[in-house]
Amino acid sequence: MALKLVVIGNGMVGHKLLEELVALQLHDLDITVLCEENRPAYDRVHLSEFFAGKSADDLSLVAPGFFEQPGLHLRLATRAVQIDRAFKRVTTADGEVISYDKLVLATGSTPFVPPIPGNDRPGCLVYRTLDDLEALSQWGTNARHGVVIGGGLLGLECAKALRDMRLETHVVEFAPRLMAVQVDDIGGQMLRRSIEDLGLTVHTGKNTQAIVDGETARHRMTFADDSQLETDLIVFSAGIRPRDDLARQSELGVGQRGGIMVDNFCRTRDRDVYAIGECAQWGGKIFGLVAPGYEMARVVANHLHALLTRKQAPSLPEFAGADMSTKLKLMGVDVASIGDAHGTTPGSRSYQFSDERRQIYKKLVVSGDGKRLLGGVLVGDAAEYGTLLQMMLNGLELPEAPEFLILPSSDGKAKSGLSIDALPASAQICSCNNVSKGQLCDAVMTGATSVGALKAATRAGTTCGGCVPLVTQVMKAEMKRQGLAVDNHLCEHFAYSRQELYHLVRVERIRRFDELLARHGKGLGCDICKPTAASILASCWNEFVLQKEHASLQDSNDYFLANIQKDGSYSVVPRMPGGEVTPDGLIAVGQVAKKYGLYTKITGGQRVDMFGARLEQLPLIWEELIAAGFESGHAYGKSLRTVKSCVGSTWCRYGVQDSVGTAIDLENRYKGLRSPHKLKFAVSGCTRECAEAQGKDVGVIATEKGWNLYVCGNGGMKPRHAELLAGDLDTATLVRYIDLFLMFYISTADRLQRTSVWRDNLEGGMDYLRSVIIDDRLGIAAELEAQMKLVVDTYECEWKRAVSDPETRRRFHHFVNSDASDDNVVFVPERGQIRPATAEEKRGRHARIPVTVLAE
Amino acid sequence: MSELGMNNEWMAVCGIGDIVPDTGVCALVDGEQVAIFRVGEGDFYAIANVDPHSQAAVLSRGLVGSLGESIVVASPIYKQHFDLRSGECLESPEHAVRTWEVRLQDDRVWVRRDSR
Ligand code: SRM
Ligand SMILES: Cc1cc2nc3c(=O)[nH]c(=O)nc-3n(C[C@H](O)[C@H](O)[C@H](O)COP(=O)(O)OP(=O)(O)OC[C@H]3O[C@@H](n4cnc5c(N)ncnc54)[C@H](O)[C@@H]3O)c2cc1C
Ligand code: SF4
Ligand code: FES
Numbered sequence: 001m002a003l004k005l006v007v008i009g010n011g012m013v014g015h016k017l018l019e020e021l022v023a024l025q026l027h028d029l030d031i032t033v034l035c036e037e038n039r040p041a042y043d044r045v046h047l048s049e050f051f052a053g054k055s056a057d058d059l060s061l062v063a064p065g066f067f068e069q070p071g072l073h074l075r076l077a078t079r080a081v082q083i084d085r086a087f088k089r090v091t092t093a094d095g096e097v098i099s100y101d102k103l104v105l106a107t108g109s110t111p112f113v114p115p116i117p118g119n120d121r122p123g124c125l126v127y128r129t130l131d132d133l134e135a136l137s138q139w140g141t142n143a144r145h146g147v148v149i150g151g152g153l154l155g156l157e158c159a160k161a162l163r164d165m166r167l168e169t170h171v172v173e174f175a176p177r178l179m180a181v182q183v184d185d186i187g188g189q190m191l192r193r194s195i196e197d198l199g200l201t202v203h204t205g206k207n208t209q210a211i212v213d214g215e216t217a218r219h220r221m222t223f224a225d226d227s228q229l230e231t232d233l234i235v236f237s238a239g240i241r242p243r244d245d246l247a248r249q250s251e252l253g254v255g256q257r258g259g260i261m262v263d264n265f266c267r268t269r270d271r272d273v274y275a276i277g278e279c280a281q282w283g284g285k286i287f288g289l290v291a292p293g294y295e296m297a298r299v300v301a302n303h304l305h306a307l308l309t310r311k312q313a314p315s316l317p318e319f320a321g322a323d324m325s326t327k328l329k330l331m332g333v334d335v336a337s338i339g340d341a342h343g344t345t346p347g348s349r350s351y352q353f354s355d356e357r358r359q360i361y362k363k364l365v366v367s368g369d370g371k372r373l374l375g376g377v378l379v380g381d382a383a384e385y386g387t388l389l390q391m392m393l394n395g396l397e398l399p400e401a402p403e404f405l406i407l408p409s410s411d412g413k414a415k416s417g418l419s420i421d422a423l424p425a426s427a428q429i430c431s432c433n434n435v436s437k438g439q440l441c442d443a444v445m446t447g448a449t450s451v452g453a454l455k456a457a458t459r460a461g462t463t464c465g466g467c468v469p470l471v472t473q474v475m476k477a478e479m480k481r482q483g484l485a486v487d488n489h490l491c492e493h494f495a496y497s498r499q500e501l502y503h504l505v506r507v508e509r510i511r512r513f514d515e516l517l518a519r520h521g522k523g524l525g526c527d528i529c530k531p532t533a534a535s536i537l538a539s540c541w542n543e544f545v546l547q548k549e550h551a552s553l554q555d556s557n558d559y560f561l562a563n564i565q566k567d568g569s570y571s572v573v574p575r576m577p578g579g580e581v582t583p584d585g586l587i588a589v590g591q592v593a594k595k596y597g598l599y600t601k602i603t604g605g606q607r608v609d610m611f612g613a614r615l616e617q618l619p620l621i622w623e624e625l626i627a628a629g630f631e632s633g634h635a636y637g638k639s640l641r642t643v644k645s646c647v648g649s650t651w652c653r654y655g656v657q658d659s660v661g662t663a664i665d666l667e668n669r670y671k672g673l674r675s676p677h678k679l680k681f682a683v684s685g686c687t688r689e690c691a692e693a694q695g696k697d698v699g700v701i702a703t704e705k706g707w708n709l710y711v712c713g714n715g716g717m718k719p720r721h722a723e724l725l726a727g728d729l730d731t732a733t734l735v736r737y738i739d740l741f742l743m744f745y746i747s748t749a750d751r752l753q754r755t756s757v758w759r760d761n762l763e764g765g766m767d768y769l770r771s772v773i774i775d776d777r778l779g780i781a782a783e784l785e786a787q788m789k790l791v792v793d794t795y796e797c798e799w800k801r802a803v804s805d806p807e808t809r810r811r812f813h814h815f816v817n818s819d820a821s822d823d824n825v826v827f828v829p830e831r832g833q834i835r836p837a838t839a840e841e842k843r844g845r846h847a848r849i850p851v852t853v854l855a856e
Numbered sequence: 857m858s859e860l861g862m863n864n865e866w867m868a869v870c871g872i873g874d875i876v877p878d879t880g881v882c883a884l885v886d887g888e889q890v891a892i893f894r895v896g897e898g899d900f901y902a903i904a905n906v907d908p909h910s911q912a913a914v915l916s917r918g919l920v921g922s923l924g925e926s927i928v929v930a931s932p933i934y935k936q937h938f939d940l941r942s943g944e945c946l947e948s949p950e951h952a953v954r955t956w957e958v959r960l961q962d963d964r965v966w967v968r969r970d971s972r
Contacts, residue, residue: 524878527935551879564932568912568933810874824912
């Protein structure tokens with residue numbers, strides 16, 4: 001008989017437990033999940049991205065098909081209201097009774113709403129669930145002023161959301177400083193100044209006494225110091241309280257300050273009932289972060305596994321507390337708190353550095369003997385977080401003068417921070433997913449030699465992303481150790497990565513491959529470096545790819561401006577920007593295809609492909625297409641392919657913007673742009689997303705106010721959803737961001753690296769990309785824009801140039817010494833069109849004469 | 857201009873200037889397709905044009921370059937490399953192609969079936 005497990009709560013931690021159980025492949029387990037919310041688990045940590053346009057689906061933590069697996073039963077919108085431990089059963093709000101063998105409480109916590117008179121007025125809200133955020137955005141549309149009560153981590157995050165809704169935003173904090181738990185006085189002041197610079201008003205040391213009707217706004221808040229503040233909406237973010245009411249009612253043992261008391265296996269005093277996540281209390285502490293909750297989930301999954309398999313498990317993992325160090329970005333300000341941030345350890349000493357101009361504050365707390373790091377605070381720049389955290393967690397010996405760990409170096413050189421080699425294999429690098437240095441090294445050993453591959457193999461860096469810089473360092477160090485030499489050399493002819501070559505070409509204004517090879521390479525070049533160089537030269541200077549100096553570098557497809565097929569014939573794809581084509585255009589394409597007997601097909605990219613053209617026919621076919629107003633579609637190039645569109649507001653009853661018009665404009669702007677790999681765009685006219693923009697390198701989705709810009713999506717072998725770069729952009733800004741995005745990608749990606757893979761390997765991830773594109777963090781935006789402008793301004797249709805240039809045109813013959821056609825290309829009819837003959841069919845023809853079978 | 861000729865006789869197939877440096881062309885020689893490559897300004901090589909992996913007559917359209925000591929062309933279909941001097945396929949030796957001799961005379965490129 002299968003063991004019946006009931007899990008109450010399908011939040012982040014409850015769901016992690018299910019994933020762990022599934023991963024352990026427990027067959028004799030029948031799991032019922034009670035989920036009070038009307039949707040299954042989603043990513044609460046990234047909840048605020050809802051305001052940046054992320055949908056509930058985007059935030060979902062549930063892998064497709066997860067709950068369809070046997071032995072898993074999910075009950076949505078089902079709240080447990082009672083536990084009967086004697087009969088081992090749970091009652092739901094609907095009165096249903098579900099019995100269990102083992103029970104797990106993963107009920108999380110609720111926002112604490114201080115007992116202020118008037119706290120339940122309409123427009124008094126909290127910030128915890130997707131429903132809460134939906135309510136907030138509703139209220140926000142009719143409000144001018146907003147107040148957040150609570151200046152802690154979540155309160156500030158919420159304040160950012162209000163500011164983004166363009167409300168005049170105030171933060172009211174009871175304590176004398178912001179983020180009182182994590183940072184000290186000076187850090188708090190620095191943070192406050194940064195936040196006020198962003199236009200928010202901060203009130204500290206304010207004790208709210210009552211909320212009543214306002215005069216100029218819905219509410220008036222009155223404070224203990226007799227001051228008052230009027231506002232349209234109020235969000236309470238004054239801490240959290242564990243949801244332990246079920247446990248109280250069933251006498252499971254609840255701590256004084258709340259929280260269900262558990263042991264090292266996360267068991268309550270009832271051996272059949274576990275509690276994990278924010279509802280649990282261990283060692284007198286409640287953990288308001290997701291990583292300790294995940295750790296608890298792993299502990300319970302392993303415990304259940306041992307019970308079920310009846311294995312002796314002498315070394316079952318136990319929960320051993322968690323480090324509460326945090327690093328986050330609040331309204332663009334980096335804030336980090338490590339270990340004993342306040343220096344409460346007896347005898348500890350501290351080092352501090354502050355720079356009021358750049359609004360940076362850093363503090364180290366070290367042991368009395370100066371040997372160990374105990375904690376620290378970083379505000380304004382938290383680059384050292386990973387290093388300091390590892391030093392503290394692993395008790396590494398501090399350098400002679402620890403202050404240099406936080407002082408800016410005068411010569412701009414990298415700091416002599418942490419040597420990765422000093423970390424023990426057991427050092428936990430990714431706390432969200434409990435991945436150790438040893439595990440990372442093992443994964444590198446078995447072939448994961450890029451950050452993307454490492455993420456896929458170990459899950460490190462896939463949750464909060466904070467550990468990615470350190471993961472990268474470990475990877476590089478380990479590759480070096482294994483003699484894998486972090487070799488990103490393009491090929492044997494160039495001891496440089498594609499990115500380095502790109503910069504050499506730009507900086508030294510190199511215009512020809514010969515020159516590049518002479519200055520920086522050796523040998524003759526090959527089919528790797530030649531096309532790469534050709535692409536780089538084209539991205540930089542945009543000269544005709546078939547002109548004398550460049551022709552021999554091109555991949556066969558670029559060399560003939562068409563796609564080679566398996567029999568040596570070619571396909572021809574004229575550009576149809578946005579997939580829009582006139583009836584006359586279609587007729588012209590049809591006539592050409594008919595005349596040359598080509599097989600025609602609608603592609604996956606909203607245009608027409610014509611197959612079976614012989615080399616010598618290509619210029620003739622192009623001439624006719626050009627005469628009908630068509631251009632090259634670059635189906636052969638590592639360049640912009642198509643900009644797919646949906647019909648949009650012009651015809652569609654739901655459309656909110658002219659998606660076809662924008663798609664056509666984008667396609668015309670970027671056509672011909674050479675890049676490390678092909679580029680695909682799409683533009684949808686509303687959130688229904690009929691153009692599937694979120695599967696593209698660049699996806700644009702219309703909103704009421706403008707456009708949402710998504711980047712780095714991929715179909716193909718490894719589909720990946722695009723991520724929101726920025727929302728509600730006007731068209732000019734949209735185009736500017738795309739310019740910057742593309743040029744930044746082109747200047748930094750590896751050879752044949754799609755934007756999705758590039759993104760997965762980008763240190764700092766989306767935040768970094770945003771800071772480069774939106775905040776111009778690298779100060780290169782103007783330059784990138786100018787580079788793009790050059791390419792856009794110098795565009796010319798390659799087909800047109802090729803047919804009008806006699807030198808080039810001469811190459812389009814199969815034989816240099818005969819006008820005969822390639823007799824190896826033979827077609828036979830199928831479904832009313834042609835297809836290449838099989839080897840068998842060719843032999844049957846015993847003909848050495850070229851045969852073209854036309855469609856009947 | 858092609859001259860009629862017997863097996864094993866030199867045959868002029870094109871002018872030197874008809875082959876752009878570091879590219880190839882295909883010539884019809886005695887009913888056979890020959891891929892002729894010009895590497896740099898003055899080195900010429902010739903091999904059979906049919907790619908043994910795909911059976912397509914396309915080797916003349918491949919990219920020319922060097923791998924270690926070998927001078928090679930990469931087939932445009934599946935990218936295997938063929939040594940231009942020996943006809944050997946670097947990835948799978950069983951797929952070697954026949955080589956032809958090349959010589960230059962009177963500004964023209966001449967080829968002859970390799971007697972080796
Ligand atoms: C013609 C077409 C199939 C069709 O009949 O619909 C096609 C045909 C080819 N695709 Fe594709 N792909 C076509 C749409 C797609 C799509 C769908 C789309 O674009 O909406 C995808 C998935 C989306 C994506 O790329 O993210 C797609 C993913 C691929 C991939 C895998 C890329 C990846 O990142 O995993 C390759 C291989 C590659 O590029 O390395 C590929 C490569 C190819 C090549 C170029 C393979 C080759 O070298 O011979 C095919 C030759 C095209 C030709 O001869 O004209 N094709 N290919 C489509 C042409 C669209 C166009 O109008 O230009
Ligand atoms: C805006 C925001 C930002 C955050 N940012 C971070 C961050 O950057 N880093 C970090 O580490 N943490 C962050 N957190 C905290 C993190 O989200 C929590 O630590 C984590 O979600 C805890 O998981 P849990 O499963 O214990 O609780 P929850 O995720 O809250 O899940 C509990 C679930 O149980 C359900 N439930 C409760 N009672 C019942 C019942 N009786 N019957 C059925 N279902 C029930 C609830 O409806 C809920 O869905 C953030 C939280 C918020 C709100
Ligand atoms: S995405 Fe929206 S506008 Fe475009 S076709 Fe679909 S429903 Fe219409
Ligand atoms: S620490 Fe959060 S993803 Fe690694």
